[in-house]
Amino acid sequence: MSSLQPVRGTHDLLPDESRRHRWVEEAAFTAARRYGFGEVSTPIFEFTEVFSRTLGETSDVVTKEMYTFSDRSGESLTLRPEGTAGVARAFISNGLAQSLPLKLFYRGPMFRHERPQKGRLRQFHQVGVELLGVESPLADVEVIALAWRVLSELGLASKVRLEINTLGDAESREAYRNTLTAYLSDFRSALSEDSRNRLDRNPLRILDSKDEGDRRIVENAPLMTESLSPAAREFFQTVTSGLQTLGIPFMVNPRLVRGLDYYCHTAFEFTTTSLGAQGTVLAGGRYDELIAQMGGARTPGIGWAAGVERLSMLVEEPPPLPRPVSVIPMGDDMAAMHVAERLRRAGISVDMGYSGNMKKRMARANKANARFAVICGQEETARRAVTIRDLDGGSQEEVPLDLLEQHLVRLL
RNA sequence: GCGGGUGUAGCUCAGUUGGUUAGAGCGCCAGUUUGUGGUACUGGAUGUCGUCGGUUCGAUCCCGAUCACUCGCCCCA
Incomplete structure (x- = not known):
């Protein structure tokens, strides 16, 4: 520690x-x-x-x-x-x-x-x-x-x-303070030490004392209501x-x-x-x-x-956060960063790791509670496309890069 | 400010009636699987045993102080 x-x-x-x-x-x-x-x-x-x-x-x-x-x-x-x-x-x-x-x-x-x-x-x-x-x-x-x-x-x-x-x-409180102090003064020696102090400073506080003896005394004390x-x-x-x-x-x-x-x-x-x-x-x-x-x-x-x-x-658990999308680079990290940036501009929460092989990055996507993984592989990139994997169901499909944002917005 | 309890790995907690290498579960890392997570299996790392001092041949364990947390009081949201 x-x-x-x-x-x-x-x-x-x-x-x-x-x-x-x-x-x-x-x-x-x-x-x-x-x-x-x-x-x-x-x-x-x-x-x-x-x-x-x-x-x-x-x-x-x-x-x-x-x-x-x-x-x-x-x-x-x-x-x-x-x-x-x-x-x-x-x-x-x-x-x-x-x-x-x-x-x-x-x-x-x-x-x-x-x-x-x-x-x-x-x-x-x-x-x-x-x-x-x-x-x-x-x-x-x-x-x-x-x-x-x-x-x-x-x-x-x-x-x-x-x-x-x-x-x-103010007048009611002043009047009450006086009657209460008068009543409590008779019991001064029976009050707890704390309450004896309160008697001079702030007698009203004695009313909610947790001390057993005080409580018994307070039980019969005049109430604020009577002085209102x-x-x-x-x-x-x-x-x-x-x-x-x-x-x-x-x-x-x-x-x-x-x-x-x-x-x-x-x-x-x-x-x-x-x-x-x-x-x-x-x-x-x-x-x-x-x-x-x-x-x-x-x-x-x-x-x-x-x-x-x-x-x-x-309070119970707060409402869950919107689930992000994970961008998974395969080789060209900066190209993937570009895809992530495009999605973020479109208002989508995007998580992307900074290192590791595909397995690690998928694990990270899972931990981030991502709804979809956007896999930016060499083969797809050559076709100007990415693969979208549904992380709940496990199915995946290839989507043209140009349609990615609108496609994801619809899915989310 | 006053009184009681607690302090061991990132987290939850065992343990040592004072003795050599301090443990578990979860989590973490790696592998089984070099383009696929969640499950499973295998392996691994982790600690000034809160801190300082005392007693002792030897202290994580006993004693003292201190710090933090915790329960109660005071008070308050």
Whole structure:
């Protein structure tokens, strides 16, 4: 084994796996386009502030997971740990408040300095969407419907479960935070060490603690629902009934919380039980205050992101590639290369080996899963013809060189 | 960041209770067939036994460290 290893938590994507990833990404983009989203591509690094100010100073992502470094002019830059902050920044930088509502799709690598596990890498890939400038819960419904569409297209409808919750508006959340903290404080000494910390920093997180003792305490805790303002309650009601209208199965999980500070109202997660500890496959929510927080005009938004690696582990085989034709030279390699080039110009995928006798080249054609072999032998060449061999059936026929392209196009 | 497991050929994995030349299957290469692949048969190559250090006459095996992967926690896609 070589000592040249990739950096911890990073992977080389060889052609087979790359193809799975591509398939996942394309399924997401195709569906997104059908819902009216256009692709946006923002830099994979930003000024550190773009993330530190928006994700929450106490969030794990900011406090211990960012790849932050100084560039040569001393600026603090950070490899993006998620996509929304960069899109929000681009929205402001480009004055896109003029073009609301805005529907954006993105894909690409994200970076988090975490301890790697299955389905959790330091460089991983996400596809995501953001719908900006729509106050109405219609946006929430549409964006979740798109997520459901993507997962369905990938054949994952039966493998995932949609959980949804509301975090309410700012006032509701503030009120809830207070009642929850008041309730939990009585149990402070009974809480797990992690949760005692969370009590001060982010008490909502205690709701989804995996600790047995915590769970018992949380069972009787007051719910967000009880602190919701009438407006927030109605908003959530519209979202859930909308999902019902569209026939999208979901379950309300009043203990579902999101890690990043900028979320409000709708929060949702598609989870699976087949990926070990990394159950979340696609997640998102509403972030009405994010852009204002970054210094832009207040612009509501909602979006989600999905982990490409996680999805590609769940997905069955991607659709097969079109099968190539193999050109087999017999003596004059360059003449055969010329034939290959003609076929490629005609839009046909062509494989051709660089050395070896006919037997070897036929074996290579087979390995390439070629549908036909085009044999360029001396005798045929003298007649300005080639032999086409059907590699599935085994029959072969001679075809005049001039008719080769049209002949093959018809056969394929 | 914390705790457990694992690391032997390109891949999946045996094995050595510390002892001379470390194995299998798949894959790869060659041949049976010098103009014909997929099947079959025959033969072949492959390894710093993750890395560094320690114990020992002797370490792939025991010990320590380190790196990577993996499972769980934290957190998240």
